[in-house]
Amino acid sequence: MDGSTQERPVPPIVVVGAGLAGLSAAVRLAGTGRKVVVLEATGAGGGRSRSFQHGPTGLELDNGQHLMMGCYRETLAFLRTLGNAGAVSFQRNLAVDMVRPGGARVRLRCPALPAPLHLAAGLLGMRGLGVLHKAAALRVGLVLRGEVERPDDNETCDAWLRRLGQTQGIRSAFWDPLIWAVLNDDPLVASAGMLVAVLERAFLGTRDDSRLGVPRVPLSRLYVDDAVEYLHQRDSQVRLASPMRAIETDAEGVCAVRLRSGERIETRTVISAVPPRPLLDALPTAAREHPVFQDAAKLTVSPIINLWLLLDRAPFVDAPFLGLIGSPIHWLFDRSRIEGHEGGPMLLNCTISGARGMVDDRPETLLELAKGELRRFFPDRPVELRGHKIIKERRATIGHAAGTQQLRPPTRSPVPGLLLAGDWVRTGLPATIESACQSGHDAAAAVLEDAARMHAFGV
Ligand SMILES: Cc1cc2nc3c(=O)[nH]c(=O)nc-3n(C[C@H](O)[C@H](O)[C@H](O)COP(=O)(O)OP(=O)(O)OC[C@H]3O[C@@H](n4cnc5c(N)ncnc54)[C@H](O)[C@@H]3O)c2cc1C
Missing domain, CATH: 3.50.50.60 (FAD/NAD(P)-binding domain)
Known part of the structure; x- marks a missing residue:
């Protein structure tokens, strides 16, 4: 040795x-x-x-459109380590456009005020929605400020929103789309405690926390x-x-x-x-x-369906993404605009969250649904389909x-x-x-x- x-x-x-x-x-x-x-x-x-690379169109497609929020601190820290935080486009202030069949818009624009006043002002100023509906939404602020009992994880979003006197108008234009998007589940069963956890992160910190971000790559x-x-x-x-x-x-x-x-x-x-x-x-x-x-x-698990549609032109031109009021398709994303290729054919993403009832539908059925909804919501701008890809993620997230x-x-x-x-x-x-x-x-x-x-x- x-x-x-x-x-x-x-x-x-x-x-x-x-x-x-x-x-x-x-x-x-x-x-x-x-x-x-x-x-x-x-x-x-x-x-x-x-x-992944989609052969027929030659495009690089995501398995599904992913949206971020300014309060995604850990994600942004990860991206900063990789040097990629700049590849996400964040809004300057929270802004969401919802569209009704026929094309009329409900617009939420949060002004440059400190949080959560920016949300209160945004809700009060919402264009396309009656004052009663907007006033109802403000009551949720009482919960966030701790003046009304917080829901626990055993209360559903539906029961909680009823308890707070939320009208059908504000639910269909604001709450329900938000719940489908952040909890990937039906407001009738989804946990109100989980929703409030998101609201607190997004609206009780700084104004930037509530901004939405979409990856440009x-x-x-x-x-x-x-x-x-x-x-x-x-x-x-x-x-x-x-x-x-x-x-x-x-x-x-x-x-x-x-x-x-x-x-x-x-x-x-x-x-x-x-x-x-x-x-x-x-x-x-x-x-x-x-x-x-x-x-x-x-x-349990909850699916998400994404339809990627290559269209001859854009059915809408004034927003990078839109929520559809009263449609099984929840959101539309103009990927061409987000990636900086405007003016020509449009790569459109249609997202269906919490898609338990549709995940077994045949691709042709889903495609017909999407084409029908585009005609119903944008009757003035008919479009032609040039290519498509449907992705069903059956285990997209756990159920909430x-x-x-x-x-x-x-x-x-x-x-x-x-x-x-x-x-x-x-x-x-x-x-x-x-x-x-x-x-x-x-x-x-x-x-x-x-x-x-x-x-x-x-x-
Ligand atoms: C269509 C869709 C849209 C979404 N939209 C949004 C959105 O807009 N905003 C948002 O914040 N989130 C969104 N999400 C959720 C987000 O994608 C997930 O929360 C996140 O990607 C989960 O990451 P993870 O690492 O926890 O799990 P996973 O991504 O599932 O990673 C687990 C990995 O483990 C591997 N693996 C499994 N078994 C084994 C094994 N035995 N041995 C070795 N490896 C194994 C898998 O192949 C996989 O790569 C969306 C999800 C989907 C599907």
Whole structure:
């Protein structure tokens, strides 16, 4: 023996899933010098926020139009690390146009006042809506100011809005579209507590928090490509087509991840950033019986349908996006304008949220619906369809029915060494990009905290 101590190589931190939760966790850890291995089941990163090349049109399309808000702090921090925060176009102040069949508009324009006065002034000034409806909406401000009891997670949005005396007019032009958009669920069942959590983040901070933002570039270029590059530059890896089969444990906790290929990666730290089902399938049987995981097994899913339509010209020209009042299609996005190619054919995105009742419809039925709605809402500007792509995301998000929040697990799982990330963990937010990035950053912070504690004990 020469007296030198042979140091064992430090095992990597394994992050399972290269969606936004997994990538944000991995980037945060790699940024502190940790070595990370990201395992992704499919051939590309991005998960439910990804883009792909569409052969027939030659366009790079997103799996679905994604909207952000100014209060997406964790998402913006992730994008800043990648140098991509400038690729999202944010409104100067919150502005939303809703359209009625025939073309008449209801316009919300929030002026440059401090929050939440900007919203109050915007609601009062809403064009195309009677004063009674607007006055009703202002009552919600009392809840935000704490003057009326907040709803808990067991109350539905519908019951809560009734309790606050919201009229049908303000519901169809403001509340219901907002709920479908942020909770991806039906206002009749969706949790009012979750809605208020969003309202507080958007309207009780600064005026900028409520601005809406749309990416100007395809999603994979915004979130994925540069994250993978960032990790590679820091001696970390993203292994595509490498599905996890099992998380293995011993008396101390996590000891390895087994891949479907049979390969075994030894590690004491795993961040699971996959949806509930693949996580539950990978757990040791005994762990699966734990109430935390039993609850996670009860989470439901809610689909989103996106129709991409290539049109000979634009059916509307005065807004980058519009909400449709009283239509199964909730939002239209003028992607050509958003990406800066105006004047020619229009790439239009039609979004149907919480699409449980339509997700099994045939593509022809959905296409006819979209064409019919364009004629109904914009009768003065007939358009011709030149190409299309329909994307049904059956598991777009978890369902946000009242009572769901308590089923979502915390970052630290009952299995030592196993941290949970993903938009569906208990972040206090609905399952969104921001929830995914927050969960990733929370999991990374927990890993760093544990490492600091071990260091303090000299382990
Ligand atoms: C059509 C659509 C529109 C949306 N619109 C918006 C919006 O406007 N605004 C907003 O904020 N949010 C929106 N969302 C929600 C947002 O996309 C998600 O919240 C976010 O992308 C979830 O990221 P995640 O990392 O938690 O999960 P995922 O993206 O699901 O990532 C999980 C990853 O794990 C991988 N994986 C699964 N099993 C395994 C395994 N066994 N081994 C290894 N890897 C595995 C998957 O392939 C995937 O890449 C939308 C979602 C959809 C589908």
